[in-house]
Amino acid sequence: GAGVSQSPSNKVTEKGKDVELRCDPISGHTALYWYRQSLGQGLEFLIYFQGNSAPDKSGLPSDRFSAERTGGSVSTLTIQRTQQEDSAVYLCASSSRDRDGYTFGSGTRLTVV
Amino acid sequence: QKEVEQNSGPLSVPEGAIASLNCTYSDRGSQSFFWYRQYSGKSPELIMSIYSNGDKEDGRFTAQLNKASQYVSLLIRDSQPSDSATYLCAVGGSGYSTLTFGKGTMLLVSP
Numbered sequence: 001g002a003g004v005s006q007s008p009s010n011k012v013t014e015k016g017k018d019v020e021l022r023c024d025p026i027s028g029h030t031a032l033y034w035y036r037q038s039l040g041q042g043l044e045f046l047i048y049f050q051g052n053s054a055p056d057k058s059g060l061p062s063d064r065f066s067a068e069r070t071g072g073s074v075s076t077l078t079i080q081r082t083q084q085e086d087s088a089v090y091l092c093a094s095s096s097r098d099r100d101g102y103t104f105g106s107g108t109r110l111t112v113v
Numbered sequence: 114q115k116e117v118e119q120n121s122g123p124l125s126v127p128e129g130a131i132a133s134l135n136c137t138y139s140d141r142g143s144q145s146f147f148w149y150r151q152y153s154g155k156s157p158e159l160i161m162s163i164y165s166n167g168d169k170e171d172g173r174f175t176a177q178l179n180k181a182s183q184y185v186s187l188l189i190r191d192s193q194p195s196d197s198a199t200y201l202c203a204v205g206g207s208g209y210s211t212l213t214f215g216k217g218t219m220l221l222v223s224p
């Protein structure tokens with residue numbers, strides 16, 4: 001596609017529910033990243049996929065968070081048993097070449113009530 | 114732990130002035146450096162990248178890198194009210210790598 005597509009754009013969920021956030025990267029981009037941004041905070045790295053390599057999960061804050069990338073394209077970030085501190089904007093980004101900067105999607109604003 | 118530091122601002126400049134945004138980083142092995150602009154409620158947008166010491170110019174924007182001082186800056190010439198946004202500095206390694214972002218500097222350009 002022309003850009004990085006994320007869905008849903010907004011998600012309100014009750015504490016304890018599971019949520020799935022979707023990211024469709026730019027066609028041909030082999031690297032895909034998930035970050036989150038809390039109000040007034042910087043971007044926090046979550047997970048990184050590069051081609052067929054094992055993902056770098058070092059940023060996932062707890063085992064309630066997981067992500068997969070199917071067919072080297074679409075990625076899904078799953079948060080189980082959501083907590084209020086999970087409320088944030090979840091940003092997906094992709095990049096095409098070595099040392100290129102990222103192109104970000106428009107994000108999913110997650111609110112846990 | 115890799116750290117990227119920016120003054121949170123706000124940095125206020127009048128229209129037409131030069132805005133200077135600064136960033137320091139902790140990892141001496143860093144190889145790639147980026148500036149992103151983020152409007153309120155929007156996602157970050159890449160505006161500049163720099164990999165070698167010195168200056169890199171693109172239109173009204175100039176990125177400056179000094180690896181010895183672990184310092185990168187962004188100059189915006191002829192600032193416009195539309196430049197009012199938060200500017201994020203991001204630092205990465207060589208090859209594909211995750212970027213570490215600063216918390217950003219808010220720039221306000223007054224007409």
